């Protein structure tokens with residue numbers, strides 16, 4: 001029995017999309033920092049992983065254009081890219 005956070009796949013999608021236009025480091029480490037920061041500032045959306053794949057597709061469409069997600073992702077890009085690779 002386990003659950004998945006469907007917000008994660010939505011944020012990954014938005015992060016890739018917003019990073020395409022951003023002039024900053026796009027290595028795996030920075031993207032990981034951005035992903036964690038954005039997800040920490042958003043309300044998670046957990047579903048039973050048994051139904052996870054179906055739900056994540058529905059929810060991805062539903063949340064794709066949510067302004068809160070873009071704001072959180074844009075903020076995470078800004079913060080991480082202003083001091084990349086810090087420990």
Ligand SMILES: [Zn+2]
Nearest residue numbers: 025027030084
């Ligand atoms: Zn980097």
